[in-house]
Amino acid sequence: MRRSHGEVAPAVWRALETYRRAIPPEALGWYGSPDGDTLPLDDKGWEHIRQKILDRPSANACNVDLEEGASEAGGYNFEYRGRRLDAPLFAHDEDATSGVAFSFPTEYLLEHGPAHLRALALELARELPFSFGYASLAFVSPRGFWYAARHELIAPLSRYLGLDLYRLDETSRVIGTHARGAYWLTFLGQPLLGQLGGIEALRDKLSFPEVSHQPMEAERLLLTLGEWPDVIDTQKAPLVPHYRALAHLLEPFLYEERTGWFSLDKGNLRRWMRRLCQ
Incomplete structure (x- = not known):
């Protein structure tokens, strides 16, 4: 926000x-x-x-x-x-x-x-004047406490592309009105939604049967990429096309991390943030 x-x-x-x-x-x-x-x-x-x-x-x-x-x-x-x-x-x-x-x-x-979790996420999001938001399967550790085990997390992250790993404190300081990636539930507000061409443009560009488009008040949009969140196991199936399509649309608007919270090599973080664009 x-x-x-x-x-x-x-x-x-x-x-x-x-x-x-x-x-x-x-x-x-x-x-x-x-x-x-x-x-x-x-x-x-x-x-x-x-x-x-x-x-x-x-x-x-x-x-x-x-x-x-x-x-x-x-x-x-x-x-x-x-x-x-x-x-x-x-x-x-x-x-x-x-x-x-x-x-x-x-x-x-x-x-x-x-369906229940999606409805709850939508109810939470309605309250908030967001530019970007999302819901995803994730490694969750309060206040970024996973950082001490970051090297052990790299292997599963490289296999399960649908898993998120976040550190709210630092990301919220640098994300601005940019996007973070393509997720099961992807909330788009202004100005980001306008930069993507608006609701109707996204209907045309993301016309997959798995993707639902739900307009929200204040010129906002919820995209749902399938009934269930997908862990995207690269050893069992290729990357799902609707996730990849959204990732490509968002790629020009992804933010750049300015800290080395993922590793000392910021290149690792940049590649991971764009993992669905490959």
Whole structure:
């Protein structure tokens, strides 16, 4: 979201409440305190989070991390990086954004089915003034804690091209109004959707039976690439054409990472970000 924290804070809070209603009670059990500790997310903790998001609209930054477990990876997690884009730290960075991520364990998808998760993602997205967003199968580790195991993740990433690996804190600071790639659910807002030619142009260019096009208010679009998310196992089947077609359309609008969070070689990250364009 190429918007400052104060502009998006109410929408982020509403989306968080929607997420909280959709997941099991107490699924989010911990939050990061201002002093760096991880504390139980009780009623007092929720009030602290509410105040942090809503009561400081002029804050230079608002970072919120809510996790299922105090030390485990995966599961249910909420991450928000709100930034005041005119603050000295970001004022000269044209690509800084406010970003938010909601994660679910694979069991949630299997129990409720893809239609339910798609409807929930759409409900969350309606609240948010996004330029780009997505839902994907992914390696999920709160706050990028997977970084210590990044070398072990390279092999499965090279085989399963439909798996995502993200680090919200750094990506949200550099993505601007660009795209991140082609995903099972790909949300396109402005100005990106206009740069791609608009809704009707994408209907013509992505006229695959597996792809559904759902217009959203405020000139936005949700693309769904198949009934279920596809792990894209390159050892079992060739790259699915509708994913590749969307990846090629988005390639001119992909952002460039400015940090070496994937490895010291940024070329590795650039190739991985464009893995569906090959």
